[in-house]
Amino acid sequence: MESYTIIVLLLAATLRVATPLVLAALAGLFSERSGVIALGIEGMMLGAAFAAAAVSATSGSAWLGLGAGVAVATALALLIAFACVTHRGNQVVAAMAVNIMVAGLGPALALAWFNLGGQTPQLDGAGQRFGAVLWPWAQAAREAPFPGLLYAELLSGHNLIVYLAVALVPFSAWVLYRTRFGLRLRAVGENPHAVDTAGISVTRLRYEAVLISGVLCGVAGTYLSTAASAGFVRDMTAGKGYLALAAMIFGKWKPWPTFGACLLFAFTDALATRLQGVTLPLEGVVPVQLILALPYVLTVLLLAGFVGQAVAPAAIGVPYSKEK
Amino acid sequence: MSAVPSMKLPRWVELGMLPVINLAAALVVSGLVVRWIGESPWAALKLMTDGAFGSQEAIGYTLYYATNFIFTGLAVAVAYHAGLFNIGAEGQAYIGGLGTGLVGLWLGHWPFWAVLPAAVAAGAVFGAAWAFIPAWLQARRGSHIVITTIMFNFIASALMTYLVVNVLIKPGQQSPETREFAAGASMPGMHAMLGKIGVPFTATPLNLAFFLALGLAALVWVFLWRTRWGYAVRVAGLNPAAAVYAGISPARVTVGAMLLSGALAGLLGLNELMGSQHRILLDFPGGAGFVGIAVALMGRNHPLGILAAAVLFGALAQGGSQLSFDMPRVNRDMVVVIQGLVILFCGALENVFRKPLEAVFNFGSRLAARGKTDR
Secondary structure, eight states: OOHHHHHHHHHHHHHHHHHHHHHHHHHHHHHHHTTOOOTTHHHHHHHHHHHHHHHHHHHSOHHHHHHHHHHHHHHHHHHHHIIIIISOOOHHHHHHHHHHHHHHHHHHHHHHHHOSSSOOOOOOSTTSSOOOBOOTTHHHHTTSIIIIIIIIIIISSBOHHHHHHHHHHHHHHHHHHHSHHHHHHHHHHHOHHHHHHTTOOHHHHHHHHHHHHHHHHHHHHHHIIIIISSSOOTTTTTTHHHHHHHHHHHTTTOHHHHHHHHHHHHHHHHHHHHHTTOEETTTEEOOHHHHHHHHHHHHHHHHTTTTOOOOOOTTTTOOOOTTO | OOSSSOOOOOHHIIIIIHHHHHHHHHHHHHHHHHHHHTSOHHHHHHHHHHHHHSSHHHHHHHHHHHHHHHHHHHHHHHHHHTTOOOTTHHHHHHHHHHHHHHHHHHHTTSOHHHHHHHHHHHHHHHHHHHHHHHHHIIIIIOOOHHHHHHHHHHHHHHHHHHIIIIIISOTTOSSSBOOOOOGGGOOOBHHHHHHHTTOOOOOOSOBTHHHHHHHHHHHHHHHHHHSHHHHHHHHHHHOHHHHHHTTOOHHHHHHHHHHHHHHHHHTHHIIIIIIIIOSOBTTTTTTHHHHHHHHHHHTTTOHHHHHHHHHHHHHHHHHHHHHHHHOTTOOTHHHHHHHHHHHIIIIITHHHHHHHHHHHHHHHHHHHHHHHHHO
16 A cells, blocks of 8 residues: 555544544543543443443434433433532542443443343444445545545545534634633633632532533443444443543643644554554564553653643632632 | 531541441442342342351452452552542552562572562562652652553553563463462462461461451551651641641652552552462452552541451452352442442542531530530
């Protein structure tokens, strides 16, 4: 294969790998901008992945699966908000509780319902998965390498959720910076007392933010089990929620830089997958474990702040109480 | 501030009653999940209790699992006192176990009394080393320690898979395991030790490491509440600003507490590898690092509480595996669900039951106070 084709395919793969990261990172962004630590996105995604695959497998409709995924992730978000906002519990502990609980609950329910050793059945029927959307003349355009291949592979041929994720980046930026809700959301993460003094409910704003993050995680989880793969398997998020969070921190809690960080992660991942089994000139065959560990190593490196200090919202992780 | 005179609960309610209520709530929700799956919660509870405490063998296995959870629970608690949430006990136990396992492989022909200190030192050093980078990054660069320790769990897993599959594997063998340790690297079993003093006990994996874990719990108590360093850890954890005024460096406490935490988690290999498996194999911590979070939270980060919580989770692990034999629709993932629920109710939702309890006890104490003034 010539290098141009390789690059185009690599970029297309990057976009597909980036999709759940982008959705999860935006979820984290809304939650953390309101002052609630978003470690729970891992569990919300995993829960949605299971619910979407289970419902799609039994009903035969990926759209019903999406509904179930969003419903479950939102319910988990509600639980986190109940613990952290209403009862002012420790936000990190609440998130980890949800993550661990969901990691057990998915396989436990899958075993009881489908009896396939903790997985859901393969989704191979028509309409059970989100399939590729072919743009007009994509097949014909493939014949002409440039820009035809670019059009056919990079722009066309992804599923709906990929396009949704990309569209949500400017939309989130608009909501955060150009709407009244966005202004209040940013304010409540920096100085909840000021927001409270202005007569706006801190509790309500934080609930809204956490619920938004639940909906986004629902879509991300659904993507994992019904679009990127064909069914739910144990621990299928494999830390993607934490990667997304790292991308968000690297992106300094702003939509566009966060999107860029997600693309960087995804590109590394796509590149690593390509390198699997390839013999490099000096090193020989790269161990598969090194390739698998690469995104995690990259996360640590990015968090180590070799690229400048990141400043979190001032009130993050602090439960709000009127008395102080 | 609030108008109610004292919102504090009596000590026995705070340390005894509240955890029991939170645990009960977690178990009730777990029971609902079992019912949802289509099995009887009562039957499941009975099977689990019998499986965990019904015989000498059951008790031996329960305490054997509990030993792992004491190590990881203490690890999480020490970090927690410094204000750090160490999610990385799993990876630290994995890498610490590598240290212990290497001693077992290379020095196993030594007599046991010489192997043991080497194995303890190697486990502690390897575990601490694995905790060091996240700790340093937190202290110096402000990198969120929760995320970095989680990443180090994944990296540990990849590294160990590489080492076991490609480097340490016993030659000419398919399954990813090393060769067996020589006899000197084998922890004396509880049945052997009790047998020597004439007490019969069924052969189980329960071994000397259990007593080491109990000793460590005492040492951790002494460290936290009876030494200068422990005091510094607790001050920095409760109020970093006050710590700075008192001349304590929060950055140094962060690194020191995490090194200690990693070392404690790293000793898990003494029980799991030298006590039971006698070789290095894949994924031997088996989630004990995450159980340690639940154990520490339930035990209120106090060594005594951790011992009690570790036995409880040992019983859940042992009873849970018994349960999956007898109820094929329930598997060991159910135990993970219960862990998550315990963390949720004992950690995140602890205020839910505290407020009503405070109301009850303050009402009581106000009545008592009025009784005194009337007289």
